[in-house]
Amino acid sequence: MGNEFQYDVFLSRADSGLAAHLCAVADIGPQSDEPLRGALYETYVAQNLTSIVEAHWPNAQLTYWNVQGRHEVDFVVEAGRDSLAIEVKAASRFEERDLAGLRAFLRATPRCRAAVLACNATTAASLGDRLWAIPMRALLG
Numbered sequence: 001m002g003n004e005f006q007y008d009v010f011l012s013r014a015d016s017g018l019a020a021h022l023c024a025v026a027d028i029g030p031q032s033d034e035p036l037r038g039a040l041y042e043t044y045v046a047q048n049l050t051s052i053v054e055a056h057w058p059n060a061q062l063t064y065w066n067v068q069g070r071h072e073v074d075f076v077v078e079a080g081r082d083s084l085a086i087e088v089k090a091a092s093r094f095e096e097r098d099l100a101g102l103r104a105f106l107r108a109t110p111r112c113r114a115a116v117l118a119c120n121a122t123t124a125a126s127l128g129d130r131l132w133a134i135p136m137r138a139l140l141g
């Protein structure tokens with residue numbers, strides 16, 4: 001990676017359930033119009049991904065990727081020189097612009113095994129070379 005890319009360790013020990021309770025949010029499901037839905041949903045995914053990585057991939061790190069306001073990827077699982085990029089969308093549908101960060105990460109990271117858009121869709125779909133859309137339930141299994 002060049003110097004233009006910034007990696008930071010993702011250290012989230014937040015509790016999405018407690019945050020939702022304190023904000024009086026009862027529903028963050030796909031049909032909810034709750035303004036905090038995206039942030040709470042992403043926190044929920046972060047909690048679960050942290051547990052999955054710690055339990056099943058102990059040599060890996062969970063990070064995120066950000067290129068100074070141009071591109072970002074919510075979660076990157078790094079193990080040695082290999083990685084997996086994950087973008088989270090609370091909605092069941094997505095648009096091409098939702099894939100921009102994943103596509104940029106794939107271009108910048110040749111050793112990225114796959115880039116995944118995890119959303120509330122019902123089926124998985126290939127979106128190109130090493131790029132997938134998968135149901136959130138498949139990610140968090």
